[in-house]
Amino acid sequence: MISNSDKLKIKIVSDSSCDIKSVDGVDFTSVPLTLSPGDRDFVDNEALNVREMLDVLEKHNGRSHTACPSVDRWISAFEGADIVYAVTMTSNLSGTYNSACAARDIYMQTHPDVKIHIFDSLSTGPEMRLLIERIAKLIGEGEGFEKIIEIGQRYLDSVKLFFVLGSLHNLSQNGRVNKNVASVIKKLGVRMIGMASEIGTIKVVGACKGAKKVPAAIIKKLKASKYNGKKLYVCHVEGYPLADELRREIKKEYPEAEILVYPAGGLCSFYAERGGMIIGFECEE
Numbered sequence: 608m609i610s611n612s613d614k615l616k617i618k619i620v621s622d623s624s625c626d627i628k629s630v631d632g633v634d635f636t637s638v639p640l641t642l643s644p645g646d647r648d649f650v651d652n653e654a655l656n657v658r659e660m661l662d663v664l665e666k667h668n669g670r671s672h673t674a675c676p677s678v679d680r681w682i683s684a685f686e687g688a689d690i691v692y693a694v695t696m697t698s699n700l701s702g703t704y705n706s707a708c709a710a711r712d713i714y715m716q717t718h719p720d721v722k723i724h725i726f727d728s729l730s731t732g733p734e735m736r737l738l739i740e741r742i743a744k745l746i747g748e749g750e751g752f753e754k755i756i757e758i759g760q761r762y763l764d765s766v767k768l769f770f771v772l773g774s775l776h777n778l779s780q781n782g783r784v785n786k787n788v789a790s791v792i793k794k795l796g797v798r799m800i801g802m803a804s805e806i807g808t809i810k811v812v813g814a815c816k817g818a819k820k821v822p823a824a825i826i827k828k829l830k831a832s833k834y835n836g837k838k839l840y841v842c843h844v845e846g847y848p849l850a851d852e853l854r855r856e857i858k859k860e861y862p863e864a865e866i867l868v869y870p871a872g873g874l875c876s877f878y879a880e881r882g883g884m885i886i887g888f889e890c891e892e
């Protein structure tokens with residue numbers, strides 16, 4: 608493998624929608640989005656109290672919004688590294704990817720020898736975490752820049768994302784899903800099952816009346832999507848019991864499954880709302 612790679616300073620940088628703040632064995636920086644659930648701004652970093660942010664969001668009647676990281680924040684995250692692998696949420700729902708690309712272009716004018724690749728995940732949350740951990744493993748194995756880009760991109764193509772949302776209020780209010788779809792879901796009182804489409808937008812693929820039906824509905828979708836029975840990550844917004852129930856049911860069908868259940872960070876909590884769940888999983892290639 609590459610012998611001089613340990614002399615190079617390698618970094619993974621992601622926007623905060625990946626829900627994690629550190630990665631074992633690699634230098635990792637999470638670049639925060641800003642969440643504005645009312646007239647207060649919350650920075651989506653380690654110090655964020657997600658529960659407090661959700662409380663403000665639920666109590667607030669007027670408009671609320673989020674903002675992608677500034678170009679400057681990305682530049683600060685790149686500093687000091689020789690090689691940067693950056694991962695962003697879908698460019699089709701957020702300006703985060705464009706901001707990262709602008710930061711790269713500016714930074715490389717004064718640091719022409721630094722290598723920076725930005726992966727547009729066309730997704731968010733657990734799918735980004737899976738990619739980040741895959742990249743970290745490849746770095747650990749001493750793989751080079753071009754190879755990591757190639758394998759990472761291929762991996763991204765083989766990972767999918769489902770989500771189960773009880774409300775589409777924040778997504779529709781911020782123009783990320785159609786208002787009519789949101790009001791139908793609300794009227795029917797169902798949980799919407801969605802997936803990240805191939806172009807990184809939200810695609811409604813089903814609905815569930817009542818929490819009890821969620822695990823079976825998701826397992827059906829996993830089968831149809833050719834889940835490979837290995838890594839599957841579930842992040843939830845204060846919805847541990849249902850997420851854990853889903854984990855147990857998936858384990859019955861796929862005993863080898865490597866499932867992680869963990870709380871969503873600020874950005875995913877803002878949009879998935881209390882009780883929401885986002886599921887990223889590997890598929891057969």
Ligand code: X90
Pocket residue numbers: 640672673674675697700701702703729730731768770783802803804807808809874875878879885
């Ligand atoms: O302010 C910004 O630039 C951030 C905007 C983010 C908008 C969408 C976030 C969705 C988060 C909801 C379910 C997953 C959807 C994934 C679709 C590709 C969580």
